[in-house]
Amino acid sequence: MSHTFNSTNNRPWLKESHQKRSNRSVEIGKQSIDLLLKKGESVTYTNVGDISREIDPEGKGIHPNTIRTNEQLYEYYKQHSLTYKQKENSKNSKTPLNNDIDIDFRKVKPNRNVENAQRKYMKLSKKELVQRLILAEQYIAENNTKWVANHFEMFK
Known part of the structure; x- marks a missing residue:
């Protein structure tokens, strides 16, 4: 017996909920990255996750993996993260x-x-x-x- 993964495409009633959560993640993630930049701290997955818990009104924050899986947030992260740029540069410098x-x-x-x-x-x-x-x-x-x-x- 094989199990199939049911995506949100088969559940239209979940689309609104998923969109809200995605937008919330992007907002909190961007605020966290901006705050890290203001403080002069490095923008890493862990730092963004930690800061997000502090600034989130619900106190939940976002998980570091959310940055990787959310396309908008990941693009914003790549623009501002020095560690991401260092990793990319080290790949090219070999x-x-x-x-x-x-x-x-x-x-x-x-x-x-x-x-x-x-x-x-x-x-x-x-x-x-x-x-x-x-x-x-x-x-x-x-x-x-x-x-x-x-x-x-x-x-x-």
Whole structure:
């Protein structure tokens, strides 16, 4: 037996109630964001939810997830949130992968600080790590071939 989700389209008597709640969320959310900006605090989902409880006449406020699900409020949030902009900028600032750039593995020192190397690798994306691993394997394979060829030449 499968259950189907009944949307508000099948219940026209709920449309008015949903619209009221949505409008209330937008109003309280915008007021909360404006108040945070006035206070000089960061506009985050949590901060908006906390402030909304303080300014809501009913004392309920809005849930942080309401910001994500309400399109009007989410757009307003994106315009004023620095953390949202930082997140977007960090996505765009990642260096693109270049297959042309070979890493010079000869410069890797055996006595390097492993913690620093680990910290550096933790900042890389999964694709960048895979690319780096493939390049390292190719470098090792090429050097093994050269080493075997040199040893073979020495025995002739």
